[in-house]
Amino acid sequence: MITTRALTKRFGRTVAVDAVDLRVREGDRYGLLGPNGSGKTTLVRMLLGLVYATSGEIEVLGRPVPRRIAEVLPQVGALVEGPGAYAHLSGRRNLALLDAAGRGGGRRTRQRRIEEALERVGLAKIDQRPVKAYSLGMRQRLGLAAALIRRPRLLVLDEPTNGLDPQGIREIRELLVDLNHDGTTVFLSSHLLAEVEQLCTRVGVVDRGRLVLEDALSALHTPTGRVLVATPDAAAAAAVLDGRVESRDGEALLVRHDDPAALNAWLVGSGVRVRSIRAERRTLEQVVLDVTGPGSDRFGEPG
Template identity: 70%
Template structure:
């Protein structure tokens, strides 16, 4: 079953096409990363999924129901954080969550304090005091926004840059939390331009560029072996004639060797008396995949390249 399905989804703002005929499928139980440079259409797509922006054309289904027509039925089953956390700045974090919980359908009042406390504890704010949100750090605000998304034990989480403002430890904690939620049955969709975070968390990725979805694939497939093996040896000169044309690159004690059986290559070198200090199959990184698919757009305004 797909928890997200779009068909020909398009959004134009005047002459600008922000999202261009996107057909997206996200299966239940996935950890899905939506990647692309700033301005590629990721946030606009997420906003259309939630019914916050109406499409110019095309259709959206969320949890098997058409959006935004069935938003009142679907959205209580969805947790979302889009374009950063929002809050009443003069109120405390717990007070903000209680108001959000009261505003949503289906939440029983007698369980509200427990739900709020559970959500705060899950994001590392269980001991927060009554200080107003305006006194929170950016990382604390981000944690509060994630807590708000978790209030109703959602079936689907849609998170736009959820680790923004977090320190390295906080990033790791959020990653562990999302993996645990996913293993308990929640589908997680993460929109981000941070490739390392998506690579560490997600099992499937979609890449957007210029408003178009240019790739959707399992991460394991994208990072399949390249057909080359990296070999490090204190005697690289002995390897080149031994492998008879299989060496395709050399830098110091490192050689790139054509082949896909690292164990057999290691046995061959050792049998020939060559000492091997490192040997590993080469794989493409997610960064290489994304940069190979997306254009040259960036945040620069000086006409340079990055």
């Protein structure tokens, strides 16, 4: 769906995107992670033909960008750097004008598609207030509705949950998962590690303009060599394990061991009751800090 080769963008002496080789496959929910200022938005804008690359190649839906961007855009829904709208018009009127100006939709189905898009983003009961009266969260939802109005094959989103409250973030996350299950590939940029970890199936990490990691999220959650054990016999378990316990908090023990099944058999065979046992795995935060270093502390800060 998206492929880049040695993609580079310079602004004078500043290298914003540095030789990025990106691959987003059909059916992915791909999260492009990076701290603020790492080059994510510049990369996204190049994918949509909004900014020209200094060098390198881009293919979106199998076509070179920007040379054949006119063939690509009707199949792509996008929300980049916040939603654009005529502030004095209503949300519905904005969507109608946007749909009429583009390709891929017909006038006869326009009203139905607008209502469906508004319903999907939680704006079904929107009134005729002008967009200038909307909250930031409502504007963000309207931008998502605009991205969905033509039922795109590919969604390209830049910080799609910006300005939303926790309930709104969860609703948008569930919406994107549903769209993906229905066949839409989702590519989004974010600096919010927790959101990407809950939503995405594949992850790319950008640091100072370079793509320093790209892999399936499941492959990144590797075991740490420790096991989390919950037992009402915590003291007895600690005695049995003879120095393998790294920490203890009430009934919870963190144990140095690489095989939960073998550890469970050892404890049960020693008369220790085990409520639950599982391998500890690396979090996405740990993975990202490993590849970017401790200086990249802007993850999770408000955009």
